[in-house]
Amino acid sequence: MPRYDAIVIGGRCAGASTGMLLARQGYRVLVVDRSSFPSDVISTHFLWPHGTSYLNRWGLLDQVLAVTPAHTEVTFVNDGIPLTGSVPDELLRAYFRDWHGDDSGVVRSYASIRRHVLDQLLVEAASKAGAEVRTNFTVRELITEGDQVVGVRGRDCDGQLVEERARIVIGADGRNSFVARSLGLPKFDERPRCTFAYWSYYSGFDLGPAQLHRRGRLACAVAPTNHDQNMVLVWGPSEWSREFRRDVPGNLQRALDFVSPELGEVVRTQGVRAERIYGTLDQSAFLRPLAGPGWVLVGDAESAKDQCTAIGMTHAFRGAELVAAALGQWLSGDVSLHEAMASYEGRRRSQNAAAYYDYVCTLAEMRPYRHDELQLFVALRGNQQEIDRFVATHADVAPVSEFFQASNLLLLNDAAKETSAGYPVFEDFPATARMYQQNLFA
């Protein structure tokens, strides 16, 4: 009998949560991470309401909210057309019943949480649950017997080479997963078109709930986060990144001014930047195989997507609950590992999952909104129920198929209360559309 039931590689959103949930079921769990916490990592660090609901289900939300602002309403402004909404309680409950069989602990607020705050809290929770957490531990090798993964060989915090064995090795080590790389796992459904994103942290203003703005091929967001700061993020198509990079601070401000002159003004005149500007375009989407002999992947390691819907952490939590439930059934002897993994895979590779994947990847191409889409945003105005459903769809609470359905889209159109008059984007749409194709930073 190996010393552990499960070794989790990676101790952040997916890994610490999975380790915590398995330990709470009474299993012997080792969680290892190369960092020591608190520790930061590239992230949009946004939790949609189902993300915060997971924390609440696990008893961790109060700790987060003690130091993190939270809101329920979010505002989307697309080419000047504002929509303000929130994810409805009813859809959140339906989501949890559908995915996890119970709707306990649902909260409607979202939060932007710095990773140096959240990840530390998660590893502490895993440890408190009974998992053994080793930080500063670098996995060098997977130990295999035949094609079966049976453990890990790595360097611990003292620099000693150690070996640990378990019945299952869980790769929760992110997009650039060591587990996936050393197993030589292929990538599927690759979508190389993605965004580049640049962001930093500003104090000096408080705009309340989060705002997301889109104009042409560029977008920006501001969300209140820890330390009385705001995350200010701009993103655009990755093919414009070379030009953006020539002057990062200047172009960040230029992008803000272009997408939302009001927000640009606030940041320029009131914003005090607290850190350097971070950036990434390592955002292309892909899937990897989910499980094999002795191993399973969870979080970004199994399915990475562009940052543009800020869903990664919430999906990691969802994956943690799913995989911990599936593995628990196997570890308790109720089902075979194959059956347990088939149920996990069924949910993670379902058609609803495919539809949302497509939604994110299409959005990540950052093509200017089409006339049709902008007209739809106009038609939505004044229809709070459908705005809320749109927000829920964007956040992957409600299935894409329930919003983007003919009877809904056509009824929205026919029941619209407002017209497109007064939105300048419609004045000479073809000219505007041509202008949007020009790289603003060239």
Add this chain to the structure above:
Amino acid sequence: MSLPELDQRDDDELIETILAAAARRDLEAMAVAAAEVSEMTRNWATHIPWDEFGSLDESTLDEVVADLTQMWEPADLQVDADEEYALDKNAYDFYRPAGRNLMTRTEEFYGWVEARRRTETWQYSRTLEAAPNSVAQITNDIGRRTRGINFNSQDYLSFNTHPAIREAAAKAMRNYGPHSAGSPMVLGNTRISDELEASLGELVRAEQVTLFPTGWAAGFGAMAGLVRQEDHVLIDRLAHSCLQQGARATTRNVVRYEHLNVEAVRRHLVDIRRRDSRNGILVVTDGLFSVDADWPDLVTLQRVCREHDATLLVDVAHDLGSMGPGGTGVLGMQDVLGDIDIVMGAFSKTFCSNGGFVASASPALKQYLKMFGGSHMFSNALSPVQTAVVLEASKIIRSTEGDLLRSRLHTAVTALREELIGYGLTCMGEPSPIVPLLIGNEKLARIANRLLFDRGVLAFMVEFPVTPTGSSRFRLQVQANHEPDEARAAAKIIADAIADARTYLSSAFGSTER
């Protein structure tokens, strides 16, 4: 922990420095820059040995350069632009085109259609080369021919090749000619029109029957005739297009309820009645849903409607004649014949002709719909040939031969469903002449559709606006003439085409729904 200092260099600059140093093979400079890279990026790019730059061997150095470049440079895309455009868009992207010229603003959509056609992913507008039986020969919209086991036609009892049906058509042609020559409100009906109304009335046990020139006209006409702007429509969100359009055309008070959810209907009715005790409420559903192959609990639905003074309309286009005891469809299966307020149907699935009808127990409703339904009064009547064909079909449906045909149909349906499920595919709904085979993603469905065309099975791929986004499928329509072996052979071909499409797109998504 110490927060990063504001005056540190951005990662962009550092990584550029690292890559430049790597080109000079200056490991020391690489290591110096790496030490300054943000914790954010180091913890993200865990595959880069940030701390080991000083001692990289030649091959690891090359790997580091490749990995950093991949992270830092946009992907160099080589794509087939036509295919990407064809696969990428959905019809709703073109629903609200830009511009004030109604003619020219259709061109963008046309460009997409042409891209779909060029890449052979356009499933519409195929044409038949001969009568569609269990096997058919067809031509696609760019003139390519194929022949295959036919699940692409709706003729559930295979009446199109039935001798008695053809004889009835020939006889009507001889007696009345091809043309009805007028609205049914004027002089468009013949004696057999009355006979047909009576026969249909007996079949659905609602004797007040009105004929319409198409099923679409019947659904739209019923709603246009009955509903006024202050009334309410509660409609299953997957009900047929003619009913959805009818709802939107008649009132702004439209609520789409969750598919099949009678409890949701009850809640909405309570809510509406709390606000409005004066106006009418029409509750609208299909019997057998035409792309989901399921049906509502009509017993409870009708009861809930009565409790709130709402009227129920059920569209039995797909189930009447092809299912249920004596061909009575979902109504007969649930023992609600004669109990549903308004029954509406179409002849085009089982009765071997264009046309539709609305039936109820009320002679007043009948006269009102004839006057105000629009599509009845202001359309030319069903042709005598159509009327005779439907009449003959309704007789066979109610006979023992009808039972035999339905039994053969059911055998073929079962063979097809079981075989498809055996290949790990998802057949939605219940056994019925419609076998919806879920594919989901539009790209996958369009490629599978392209591959299937040449492989000996004819199947219609449905996507938006017929299905919601992301839940496209093959709608396989089975006929009494399909042999079980034929159905099983087709299932294998379809499963292979889907598997090959998945390989072509390198996709790992499966076929479960949720």
